[in-house]
Amino acid sequence: MTVDRKPETLPVPEPVGSDPSTWAPELDALSAAPDNHRLLFENERIRVLEVLQPLHSIEPAHHHRWPSLVCMLEGQHLIDHDGVTGEVLLDTRDGIGPLAPMSAVWKESEALHYVENPTDAPIRLLRVELKG
Secondary structure, three states: OOOOOOOOOOOOOOOOOOOHHHOOHHHEHHHHOOOOEEEEEEOOOEEEEEEEEOOOEEOOOEEEOOOEEEEEEEOOOOEEEEOOOOOEEEEOOOOOOOOOOOOEEEEOOEEEEEEEEOOOOOEEEEEEEEOO
16 A cells, blocks of 8 residues: 655655665664654664654654664554555554553664654654664
8 A cells, every 4th residue: 555645855765775784874763854853862782762753743754773672652543654655564543553651562673664643642752772
């Protein structure tokens, strides 16, 4: 399923490979979507981001080079899109149900994608990325 909605600032990326170390640094979450990602802590082993998604908004396309633990602090539903095709990768309204506050999920490295918040409530996550 391909959607027509894409963020206005969606870059026109080259196809991304399966090796996250080759992904364009300018499409890293902090660079490509700085209004949605705030650096809380970083050292040579981890990077901690606060992820904010205002109500009824779409963030710019970006990637997450490192695997991470994602902790839901606030929110209801989200739609995750492939950053190249716009295809819906995950829509929590389709069977998963509302996001549970204080829940956590493991995410492998995420290639170019963008998240849409279709609800009347903001989304706030804590993302702990594990480097190398």
